[in-house]
Amino acid sequence: MRFEISKVLDAIEGRVCTDPSLARAVVDLAEVIRWQNLDGGRPASLLRLGMVIDALSRQIGEDSVPVYAIVHRALLSDADLTSNERMVVRRWADDGLVEVLDQPGDRMLEVADLLGLPVLTRARLDGLVGRYPWIGQAGRVLAPVPGAGGPVFIAHVGGGQDPATGSRSPAGVKVLSRKWRCPEPGCALFGGGGSGGAFADLAAVDRVPAEQPPPTLRTGAPTCPRHGARLSDAGPRPRTAVLAVRIGGLVRKRFALTETEPVAVGRAPDGPGGVTLGQWLNDEARRWISRSHIRLELRVGEVVVTDTSTNGSGVRPGGSMAEHERLALAPQQSRVLAEGDLIELYPGVQVGRADDMSSDAKYTPNSVMAEAPTMAMRLPRQ
């Protein structure tokens, strides 16, 4: 039982991130874990985050949807969580997957404002519409409540039940055009070090994460939300393109491509940063698709695909599914993706810009709770 819960928590770990290009909604983890009526279980449970993430996936109609979680520091020692859950949250904090704050205040709303993301909360935010006008827009603030097949969303303000993404605020666009460095050694969000000799400097450069959360602007200048320290400018942030994988008509995963790192996509690419498709493929597709099937690069804002497979790929110009328009991409051949183009690794297995792609099949969930589907219902009461 304990082992299975660990596996569920590992699956949830793949769905928390502070990456501005990939997060799809903002949550306050301290709030989520206490939504006891979602499962009628313990006073606090980290598995409720999994239930809310599943609900978000279901509502958006995409798999592997990550959330941006703000975590009050007190949660790391919350006695209502199991020791295993506390350990997991600490690991997320150490890895910069969540934002741990002494005083979260309205950081959740600030992040939503800077990134244009919806907020999942049961708090009634009516009084803050003046400060954050988007709160009044449909789908920007949704409350997960118990439903027949898991949590469903209702709106206290703004209406709607489908999570809606807006645009980044002007301040968000500005602050996210730069990389930032925190003076605090080992800062998981904005690198660290910066003092203490050549070795420390070298290590600090290595540790500045490629994708950083938005700094807080509460003090008027870019500041580390975790350490309250003024951040120094670490140069322009590399350009990013958000791509997506669609398999069997369903968007399974989004990933970010930067100008500094090519990304391999295939059945099971070697090395870190690759996009692994194996879990979503049937036997035939698994035989056809190479471990590393294509390599994607971002060059001066253009997405370049290179086939690295044994069997080759195809390109669907403008996303056209007409067979006579499909262009072959032979092994080792490269091509610049035009707007709307999709790369096809195998019939029904497509990669393209996330904006050009939507799910067009019935949602068949790949639940983060799949390792133990009824686990949440069977949590021991304390």
Ligand SMILES: [Zn+2]
């Ligand atoms: Zn910091």
